[in-house]
Amino acid sequence: MGTALVYDEEMTKYKLLWVDPACKIEVPERLTASYEALVRSGLSGRCVSVPARQASDAEILLVHSEEYLEAVKKTPYMTLEDLKEFTLQYGDVYFHPNIYHCAKLAAGSVLQLVDSIMTGKVRNGIALVRPPGHHSMRGAANGFCVFNNVAIAARYAKQKYGVKRVLIVDWDIHHGQGVQYCFEDDPSVLYFSWHRYEHQKFWPHLRESDYDSVGKGSGAGFNINVPWNKVGMENSDYLSVFCHVLLPAAYEFCPDLVLVCAGFDSAIGDPEGEMCATPDIFAHLTHLLMNLAGGKLCAALEGGYNLTSLAQSVCQTVQTLLGDPLPRLANLRSPCISALESLQCARSAHRQYWSFLKHAANPPLPEISTKPIKLAKEEEEPAETAEEESSGEAKVWPEPPQRSCPPVCSASVLPDDVAGADGLKRLSTSGALQPRLVNKLKNHFTKAADDGDAVATISRLHTLMEKMLTNEIGNGLALVPDVAAATMCFAQDLASDLVDRVLVVCVGNATGLNYVTTDGRALVVHISGEDGEERKSKYYIPVRLKQGCGDTSGFLQAVLGLLLPLGYEYDPGLVLLGRMPESGVGDGMWQQLIGLLRGFAKGHTLVLMQANEEACMGPTASALLGHPAAPLQELGAPFPQDGDALERLRERLQADWKMLQTTGRMDC
Numbered sequence: 001m002g003t004a005l006v007y008d009e010e011m012t013k014y015k016l017l018w019v020d021p022a023c024k025i026e027v028p029e030r031l032t033a034s035y036e037a038l039v040r041s042g043l044s045g046r047c048v049s050v051p052a053r054q055a056s057d058a059e060i061l062l063v064h065s066e067e068y069l070e071a072v073k074k075t076p077y078m079t080l081e082d083l084k085e086f087t088l089q090y091g092d093v094y095f096h097p098n099i100y101h102c103a104k105l106a107a108g109s110v111l112q113l114v115d116s117i118m119t120g121k122v123r124n125g126i127a128l129v130r131p132p133g134h135h136s137m138r139g140a141a142n143g144f145c146v147f148n149n150v151a152i153a154a155r156y157a158k159q160k161y162g163v164k165r166v167l168i169v170d171w172d173i174h175h176g177q178g179v180q181y182c183f184e185d186d187p188s189v190l191y192f193s194w195h196r197y198e199h200q201k202f203w204p205h206l207r208e209s210d211y212d213s214v215g216k217g218s219g220a221g222f223n224i225n226v227p228w229n230k231v232g233m234e235n236s237d238y239l240s241v242f243c244h245v246l247l248p249a250a251y252e253f254c255p256d257l258v259l260v261c262a263g264f265d266s267a268i269g270d271p272e273g274e275m276c277a278t279p280d281i282f283a284h285l286t287h288l289l290m291n292l293a294g295g296k297l298c299a300a301l302e303g304g305y306n307l308t309s310l311a312q313s314v315c316q317t318v319q320t321l322l323g324d325p326l327p328r329l330a331n332l333r334s335p336c337i338s339a340l341e342s343l344q345c346a347r348s349a350h351r352q353y354w355s356f357l358k359h360a361a362n363p364p365l366p367e368i369s370t371k372p373i374k375l376a377k378e379e380e381e382p383a384e385t386a387e388e389e390s391s392g393e394a395k396v397w398p399e400p401p402q403r404s405c406p407p408v409c410s411a412s413v414l415p416d417d418v419a420g421a422d423g424l425k426r427l428s429t430s431g432a433l434q435p436r437l438v439n440k441l442k443n444h445f446t447k448a449a450d451d452g453d454a455v456a457t458i459s460r461l462h463t464l465m466e467k468m469l470t471n472e473i474g475n476g477l478a479l480v481p482d483v484a485a486a487t488m489c490f491a492q493d494l495a496s497d498l499v500d501r502v503l504v505v506c507v508g509n510a511t512g513l514n515y516v517t518t519d520g521r522a523l524v525v526h527i528s529g530e531d532g533e534e535r536k537s538k539y540y541i542p543v544r545l546k547q548g549c550g551d552t553s554g555f556l557q558a559v560l561g562l563l564l565p566l567g568y569e570y571d572p573g574l575v576l577l578g579r580m581p582e583s584g585v586g587d588g589m590w591q592q593l594i595g596l597l598r599g600f601a602k603g604h605t606l607v608l609m610q611a612n613e614e615a616c617m618g619p620t621a622s623a624l625l626g627h628p629a630a631p632l633q634e635l636g637a638p639f640p641q642d643g644d645a646l647e648r649l650r651e652r653l654q655a656d657w658k659m660l661q662t663t664g665r666m667d668c
């Protein structure tokens with residue numbers, strides 16, 4: 001199934017008609033720059049074009065009051081003076097004779113997206129709209145927003161399609177207080193927002209934007225705020241919050257639909273956010289949400305005021321929605337102290353509501369100051385767009401890397417003709433495999449299995465990997481006689497000769513995985529139900545689930561809170577996933593694991609399975625081909641001792657692995 005793109009140039013036909021420094025950045029060019037970049041890159045041609053439509057009164061009234069709607073209805077007939085007068089009653093927003101029409105189109109566009117996804121016409125999609133929506137409230141416009149496009153879409157999906165649980169992820173750099181107010185007592189909508197806050201010194205200066213606003217009444221726990229108290233946040237800060245807060249909660253919530261308040265003012269170069277995360281981060285943020293809700297993801301444009309980073313970020317998002325391999329995020333740095341404090345505060349505030357946080361450390365939280373706030377300097381003279389910025393140095397960043405389209409045959413089980421015993425000889429004569437390597441492999445393998453099929457296996461694996469690294473195939477699946485032996489020898493000999501770093505993930509009990517990985521050429525994470533070999537090096541990480549890999553919630557916590565952050569920090573050139581016989585891992589969890597691992601190494605994943613596991617071939621190949629993983633059943637809490645052990649392991653490892661940190665010094 002495809003990716004929908006909703007865009008209508010009518011939504012460019014309104015603009016600021018008077019002087020207002022706070023609103024000058026919200027210009028029609030935001031939409032044209034985004035759309036034209038999608039056209040130029042060929043991405044719009046790969047999407048299913050879905051027409052915009054006007055939201056009806058009834059649909060708008062799902063969120064807004066009648067008096068507010070009636071008031072906005074009058075604006076098309078107002079004089080310029082009346083429009084200015086009308087605007088004064090709201091904050092940082094402007095009206096225009098055509099904005100009511102565009103606001104109905106913006107809201108209706110997101111509803112069109114919801115229809116296309118819920119009726120199975122497409123898998124996912126994005127609506128390029130303005131005016132944005134997430135600040136607008138039941139009875140008020142605010143922050144360039146008139147109708148709350150995403151809040152209306154959430155209510156619409158529940159009413160029309162009986163959707164039980166909606167996840168709203170708001171990666172815009174401003175707090176969508178309109179969305180928070182709409183659902184704060186509603187446990188069927190989980191709202192997650194990060195936002196520039198600077199201890200309330202940044203617009204909209206709301207005390208309820210802080211991390212301790214967790215929702216009210218039966219909605220307690222279903223509102224997650226992560227305030228950024230400093231500017232300059234980077235990719236690693238964003239990914240840490242996804243891995244250690246959003247994703248565990250999102251999977252535990254188990255949504256039927258994911259809506260994204262896709263604001264790109266959180267990207268580098270944006271005058272509002274002043275953050276340093278690069279446009280390719282949105283490829284990963286999108287990817288990390290795409291295995292939820294069976295892939296039903298609907299993104300709606302919110303903010304984004306640097307036309308260059310906005311357009312690049314939109315393209316990165318759409319290209320991921322289309323299923324293309326992700327760019328590698330090179331040299332992630334450690335999350336900064338301020339980000340770790342925000343992460344820690346959000347986790348502590350939600351500890352009582354989420355089982356994944358049950359065993360999280362619980363240090364005392366800093367006092368939230370009650371003294372009156374001094375507005376940040378830009379409140380007097382708001383920042384100009386990055387292009388026009390004369391004073392400050394204009395931010396520069398590298399063009400996001402090219403992302404090759406996935407090769408046609410993206411998952412491949414090598415035909416047997418390569419498997420012949422002479423396979424290796426051919427490889428060695430072809431020079432593909434240095435003779436010394438042949439001997440090394442042979443003596444490794446001959447111990448493990450009889451000479452014939454061992455050699456055959458090696459040649460098969462090598463061919464698969466070669467094809468991957470030349471991008472002839474995206475990823476691969478190999479059935480081998482002995483997964484443990486194949487994985488071991490592959491990691492130590494085969495792969496490390498062809499890529500600089502191999503992430504090896506072993507699932508299930510296995511003996512003899514005696515990895516000696518001290519040089520960092522391979523990072524081995526072994527998730528099993530038994531005690532692995534004790535940790536010899538930073539690069540061998542046994543993760544033990546006392547309940548075994550069949551315990552999906554424990555397994556998922558290990559994947560989200562350990563494996564993902566490790567993988568991002570390690571940044572492998574290849575991922576090797578070995579499924580040991582009788583691993584006990586469920587198909588759904590197995591598909592989620594493959595889906596998430598595709599985010600590394602530009603999707604180059606090689607899966608090794610025991611030859612006799614035909615039953616698992618289908619689900620594995622489906623996941624390798626990028627089909628969304630089957631939604632997991634509602635997750636119970638991880639078994640106490642596993643939850644606790646995983647938290648203790650994470651705390652022990654964070655000295656070596658910065659992306660595992662979740663606490664800063666609490667001196668804020």
Ligand SMILES: CC(O)(O)NCCCCN
Pocket residue numbers: 022092132133134135143144145172173174175203263265302303304
């Ligand atoms: C949609 C949005 O979140 O980007 N609006 C930002 C309004 C800023 C007003 N100072």
Ligand SMILES: [Zn+2]
Pocket residue numbers: 172173174263265272302303304
């Ligand atoms: Zn914003």
